[in-house]
Structures are given as structure tokens and as C-alpha cells.
Amino acid sequence: MVPVSMPPLACLVLAGCMLFSAASHGQAALTLDQALRAAQDRSHQLAALHAAAAAAREMAVAAGQRPDPTLRVGLNNLPVDGPDRFSVTRDFMTMRSVAAMQELTGRDKLSARSARFEREAEAAEAARAQALATLRRETAMAWLDRHFQEQMLDLLRALRAEAGLQIEAAEAAYRGGRGGQADVFAARSAVALIDDRLRQTEGQLAVAKTRLARWVGDEARQALGAAPSLAAIRLDEGRVESQLAQQPEIVMLLKQEEIARAEADIAQRNKRPDWSVELMLSQRGPAYSNMVSVNVSLPLPVDPKNRQDRELAARLARVEQARAQREEATRAHGAEIRGWLQAWRSDRNRLAHYDGSLIPLAAERTRAALAAYRGGGGPLAAVLEARRIEIDTRLDRLRLEMDAAALWARLETLVPPGHDTAAPQRPAQPTEQ
Incomplete structure (x- = not known):
């Protein structure tokens, strides 16, 4: 029979060499680390959250200051009829007054209000850390998606070349009377199926490039560099529970709980009203003495159990709500991380099984069917199926x-980034099959 193809491994090696050669003469390759840095540098959300933290810190300083004094100017007891009407100097009761009033807010209240904005600043920083984690995750997944779509495309192209040789062999056998026309159509059908998969993969690759460009911008036009090792992770599986409190999502919930506590502290201190002091100078006509007045004001809580007490109770309930939500999220996040770890290890074991058993067996079956076909002892359909x-x-x-x-x-x-909690784990070891 006519030789029909080169070994599959040789095709893949040749395709990989051609791809490496093309990349080495083209643009600089975009590695995963470079993509992560580019995504961080061009993110407006991170800049917005940084500005939010700065704004809250500025408000913390302002909230710690006493209110500005109030200036009041008035004209009191002006006659409006009689011989002294509209005169500001004839009647002894007519006074032109200037007053300054200051609210004497307690230092504990000012500290509580300032602390509330400090907690808000910390929450904005936690939100920035959470946004950065999301950005890094989405960028990494987009980079890896494109990387594997390109690998799949290279594999399909190599297999398409082999299938094209299969058509030539079937046509040669048919012309020489050693094969049937059905074999030719079967070989062409196999190539058509590969072509369809090629088109599908090309579409998926275009989507992956667009998705990566959303994060890194124009740098997505570059060829990709080598993928990092995916067989080890930095997360220490034995310390997942203790590390949960450091996760950005949990830190963000903790900061929201602290804001609720700060607001409850303000409500507690607001139960004690603030005093106000006013100093007033009153000027009368030249025949009369000028006067000085001092006034002290104090709000009178007339129904504290239905106002101040209920406001405090509402704030404390918000604290309990935030605490319960954080604890529930911690449990859910811990279970989610453990599930990811188990699934990742399972996938690594399955990949080892593919590399050690399934792919070699499939390749051997193809070689055996091809050898039988070449020797005239097997049909082309068996080769195509294999x-x-x-x-x-x-x-x-x-x-x-x-x-x-x-x-x-x-x-x-x-x-x-920059906070490795443990040495990298060893690659996931496959279990015995």
C-alpha cells in the first residue's frame, strides 16, 4: 500500500518548531506576568478606589474638628410707631447686637466620627485589594484561555495535514485498484470534520483574544510567551482555614463590619447631647449702657427610648448583620477553595493518566490500524476510526x-502579590490508576 502519513508526534514537533521560529522573529512575547502588570497599570477601577480611600482619610481629619462658630448680627426692639419710630438710638431698649455661638462637641464624639471615616478609608483599600485580585484572576484566565486555544489550533492543523495525506493515499489506492471509492469519501469526510473543528477553534481563539484585550489593551496583539508551570500553587492547602482571613473578599466584609461598629459607637455617644455657648454684645444709644449676654443651650431628649435608643439598637443590629454575613461568607469561601483544590488535583491526576495511558494507547491503535491497512490486512475505515x-x-x-x-x-x-504564605507546593502527584 502507499504510505499515508508521517507519525503524529513528528507533525506536532514540526508544528511546534515552526511556531517557535515564527515567534522568535516577530514581536516580543507577552508573558503571563507581563499581562498581569499591564492589566494593573491600565485599570481605572484601582485608581478610583485609591481616590476613594484618600477622600475618606481627608474626611477623617475634618470629622475630628469641632463645628465652626456661628456669627449672629441683629437689631432688637426697634420702635415702629410714636415719636421714636425707626430710631436706633432714642429708645433705651433698642439694641444692635453681635453674637458668636460655639457648639462644644465632646472629644469622644469627634474621635468616633473621625474613626468612622478611617474605617471607610480602610474599606476602600480593602475594596481595591479585592478589585486587584479579581483583575489578576480574570487576566490570568483570559491569557490561559488564549494560550490553550492556540495550542488546540496548532494540534488541529497538524492533524489536518495528516488527514490530507490520508486522502491522497486513498485516492492513489482507488486509482490502482487496491481500494474502493467509499474509502476516498470516508477520508474526505474525516478532513471535513477536522476543518469544521478548525473553524470552531479559530472563532474561540478570536473571542479569547478579545477577552484578553479587555484587560491588557493593545498588548494583546503580541504573541504569547511560554506558559508558567501549572503543576504547583503557592497556596498552602494545610493552612486554608487560617489564611481565609487574609483573602480580599473576607477582608472587605471585615472592614464593612468595622464601619458598622464605628456607626454604632457614634450612635452610643450621640445619646449625650452637646452644649452650645453664645456670647452676645448689645449696643444701645449713647445715653444708655451697652450690654453683654451669655447664653448656654442644651438639647433635651424628651423620648430617648423611641429615638436615641432605637437608633442605637438599629446600628447594633447592623453590626450583627455584618458579622453574620462575614462568618457565612468565610465558610462558603473556605469550602469553595477546598473544592477548587480537590478539582485541580483531580485534573492533574487525570492529565497524568492521559499522558501515561490514554494518548499512547490511542496512538498505538492508530499505528496498528495504519500498518494493517498498508499491509492489505485492514480496511481504511479502521484507520479513520482509530x-x-x-x-x-x-x-x-x-x-x-x-x-x-x-x-x-x-x-x-x-x-x-508579594505575600507568599508558604513555599510552593510540589506538583500534584498522580494516584495509582
């Missing part, structure tokens, strides 16, 4: 690696 299974197996392996990479990105971005 090749289809091998293609599906290789594509399934890539999809599984994509899923594992997405889980890796979620776990890796849980640890804030």
Missing part, C-alpha cells in the same frame, strides 16, 4: 488542561 479516537483523545486532554489551568488561576490569584 485516528478520530486519537484526535478526540488529544483534544479532550487539552480541554482538561484548560480546566486545570482555570482552577490554577483561581488558586494562584488568591494569594496577594
Whole structure:
């Protein structure tokens, strides 16, 4: 029989070499770390949250100051009829007054109000850390999605070249009387199916490039650099519970709880009313003495159990609400992280099984069917079926690696940059199959 194809591994190696050569002569490659830095540098949300924290700190200083004094100017007891009407100097009771009033807010109240804005500033910083974690996760997942879509496209193109050789072999056998026309159509059908997968993958790759460009901008036009090792993570699985309090989502909820506590503290201190002191100078006509008045004002809570007490109770209830939400979110987040870890390890084990068993077996079946066909002892349909299974197996392996990479990105971005909590874990070891 006519030789029909080069070994699948040789095609993949050749395609990889061609891709490496093209990348080395083109633009600088965009690595994952570079993509993360670019996404952080161009993020307006991070800048907005930084400004929000700065605004809250400015308000903390302002809230710690006493209210400005009030200036009051008045004309009292002006006659409006009789011989002294509209005269400001003839009647002894007519006075031109200037007064200054100051509210004497307690230092404890001012400190409580200032602390409330400090907590708000800390919450804005926590929100920035949470936004940064989300940005890094989405950027990493977009980068990895494009990386694996390109790998899948390269694999399909290599397999498409092999399938094209299969058509040539079937046509040659048909012309030489060693094969049937059905074999030619079967080979062409196999190529058409690969072409359809190629078109589908090209569309998915275009979407992945657009998704990456949303985070890194024009740098998404560059070729991608080598992928990082996806076989190890920085998160210490044995310390997940203790590390939960450091996660941006939980820190954000904790800061919201602290804001609620600060507002409850203000409500508690507001139960004691503030005094106000007023000094007034009154000027009368030249024949009369000028006068000085001192006034002290104090609000009178007439129904504290239905006003101040209820406001305090409402604030304390908000504190309890925030605490319960934080604790529930901590439990849910802990379970979610443990689930990601288990799924990631399972995927790594399955990938080892693919590499050690499924793909070699599929390749051997293809070689055996091809050898039988070349020797005249097997039909072309068996070769096509074996090749289809091998293609599906290789594509399934890539999809599984994509899923594992997405889980890796979620776990890796849980640890804030520059805050490694443990040494990198060893690669996930496959269990015995």
C-alpha cells in the first residue's frame, strides 16, 4: 500500500518548531506576568478606589474638628410707631447686637466620627485589594484561555495535514485498484470534520483574544510567551482555614463590619447631647449702657427610648448583620477553595493518566490500524476510526488542561502579590490508576 502519513508526534514537533521560529522573529512575547502588570497599570477601577480611600482619610481629619462658630448680627426692639419710630438710638431698649455661638462637641464624639471615616478609608483599600485580585484572576484566565486555544489550533492543523495525506493515499489506492471509492469519501469526510473543528477553534481563539484585550489593551496583539508551570500553587492547602482571613473578599466584609461598629459607637455617644455657648454684645444709644449676654443651650431628649435608643439598637443590629454575613461568607469561601483544590488535583491526576495511558494507547491503535491497512490486512475505515479516537483523545486532554489551568488561576490569584504564605507546593502527584 502507499504510505499515508508521517507519525503524529513528528507533525506536532514540526508544528511546534515552526511556531517557535515564527515567534522568535516577530514581536516580543507577552508573558503571563507581563499581562498581569499591564492589566494593573491600565485599570481605572484601582485608581478610583485609591481616590476613594484618600477622600475618606481627608474626611477623617475634618470629622475630628469641632463645628465652626456661628456669627449672629441683629437689631432688637426697634420702635415702629410714636415719636421714636425707626430710631436706633432714642429708645433705651433698642439694641444692635453681635453674637458668636460655639457648639462644644465632646472629644469622644469627634474621635468616633473621625474613626468612622478611617474605617471607610480602610474599606476602600480593602475594596481595591479585592478589585486587584479579581483583575489578576480574570487576566490570568483570559491569557490561559488564549494560550490553550492556540495550542488546540496548532494540534488541529497538524492533524489536518495528516488527514490530507490520508486522502491522497486513498485516492492513489482507488486509482490502482487496491481500494474502493467509499474509502476516498470516508477520508474526505474525516478532513471535513477536522476543518469544521478548525473553524470552531479559530472563532474561540478570536473571542479569547478579545477577552484578553479587555484587560491588557493593545498588548494583546503580541504573541504569547511560554506558559508558567501549572503543576504547583503557592497556596498552602494545610493552612486554608487560617489564611481565609487574609483573602480580599473576607477582608472587605471585615472592614464593612468595622464601619458598622464605628456607626454604632457614634450612635452610643450621640445619646449625650452637646452644649452650645453664645456670647452676645448689645449696643444701645449713647445715653444708655451697652450690654453683654451669655447664653448656654442644651438639647433635651424628651423620648430617648423611641429615638436615641432605637437608633442605637438599629446600628447594633447592623453590626450583627455584618458579622453574620462575614462568618457565612468565610465558610462558603473556605469550602469553595477546598473544592477548587480537590478539582485541580483531580485534573492533574487525570492529565497524568492521559499522558501515561490514554494518548499512547490511542496512538498505538492508530499505528496498528495504519500498518494493517498498508499491509492489505485492514480496511481504511479502521484507520479513520482509530485516528478520530486519537484526535478526540488529544483534544479532550487539552480541554482538561484548560480546566486545570482555570482552577490554577483561581488558586494562584488568591494569594496577594508579594505575600507568599508558604513555599510552593510540589506538583500534584498522580494516584495509582
